Amino acid sequence: MCGIVAYSGKKAACPILIEGLKRLEYRGYDSSGVSLLNGSLQTFKKKGKVKDLENILPKEELTATLGIGHTRWATHGEPNDVNAHPHLSGNGRLALVHNGIIENYASIKEALIKRGHTFSSETDTEVLVHYIEELQSEGKLALEEAVRQALLHVEGAYAIVVIDSQEPNKLVGAKKQSPLVVGIAEDSFYFASDATPIISHTNKVVYLKDGEIAVAELGKELVIRQLSNIEQKLDVQELSLDIQQIEKGGYEHYMLKEIDEQPKTIADGMRGRLNGKEGWTRLDGLEEYSNRISSVKRIIIAACGTSWHSGLIGEYLIEEFARIPVEVEYASELRYRNPIIGKDDLVIAISQSGETADTLAAVNLAKEKGALVYGLVNAVGSTIARASHCGSYLHAGPEIGVASTKAFTSQVTLLAIMALNLGMKRGTLSNTTYHRLISALEQIPSQLSKVLEQKEQIKYIAGEIKSATNALYLGRGFNFPVALEGALKLKEISYIHAEGYPAAEMKHGPIALIDIYMPVFVIATKGGSYDKIVSNIQEVKARKGKIIAIITEGDETIKDLADYYIEIPLTEEALTPLLSVVPLQLLSYYIAVMRGCNVDQPRNLAKSVTVE
């Protein structure tokens, strides 16, 4: 968690840092701060959002042309002004921002205290900057050398940027397990947790690798060294990200913008990967390793949160069409339980951000055990994308709202293409079914546009149930993971307690909760289990629960039974999640807005979970 940004150049640093922090606020937003170097260090820190920090900045112009900034998601020490970053060395000479966790900070702190250091915050980060200071003054070291020596003794995860008031043109950054990108422009350097604060200034970037230290000194070339001090060749990449893509474009919230983008993002994910007329599917990642993939005995999907839900749909799709056994694992569980994984397994890691610590650890574990790792990732150049042997980008564009929406539908789209492609190659799917499904998939973007036209009705339903304190989501088959996803969306942004269940499981416990106060969202589209789900609806009604049903267009039977309904166009049963999830996203969105919640930045959450 946490977002870091740094600038050194000819312009005033402060506005650049503040703009960068706003772009990174999705990574954490409990406090923020900047340190500016103008002869000496000027540091401003504030609990709350970046706008709270802006409010305490002096009115007169801050002319410093070098500085660092941070937006925090607390791990060590509560969110307050003191624990906010940047943290300063004891002599006030150094300032440091950090994303990650220094695991052995307690022992380093104890030793430093014995040697006379005093600390003002409860953070692991302050320990690190004091440690660097001590090494620097004892050895009369250049900043980068003191940083390098300190990091040799640090355990844990970090992306850091450090500045030194006695080396006024220099930014030193380093990374291990937390992301850090360096932007290179003609007369300036940038560091940031991702490229979004950088792209409005330059499209030339270097993604630091684990164990690398970058020294950016004005007037000189960027230098990257390993912790072992060996200089690295610069791998400068050109980004094609468009700044328009990450701005709100007239919407009140990123979440609504991202929900509305889905017809386009799904189409973008399909582009060049399937063709209904010609009847083909293609994923470069699958082609690249086709020999190995054709002989896999099992697929393991590792992911967290919403990406785990799309993984569950992936399991249903791949088993149905390609007849390969699939296991879906919470990455956080997989990594800690000595799982049986080997060279005959394909591990699919699904992640929007490509930075989720548990998913990354699962990727590394799977690689160690000899499995082939396929990354399904949205953020281009992210750590999981680079750590995987092969993979496919979602091409959904930046997802800023903490609640994942468009990434989910893009993940399901890619998993459907993968399942169809594998099924065709393995001969487990008839030609007719293969062609029918490809054509149905191609129709999804236009069908989804029709779902999105029903916003007024969805808003009305949201108004009717906004005061609920609990909610139940039920679905069967391909729509069971959609029930889980609907419940997650509601609880994370509106703080209403919600549970998702396979509809048939309701009578094994949750039915006891149903009364007149319990809204029950049922995904009841046409398909194999239609009659069963109609019976489940009857069971809820008999206990006076309020039914909100997602139904197939024109289904008069459920219209009569439900208290409220939202229609979605008819598609192949296996593809219904791509349509049925969207009304649930919108319902959660409107309910959260009506309850006055901060939709894009819900409490206690962060977009990118880079801690374990």
Ligand code: M6R
């Ligand atoms: O970036 P990732 O897809 O790896 O993130 C996984 C989860 O942290 C994420 O899906 C989280 O559950 C979202 N807040 C859900 O909306």
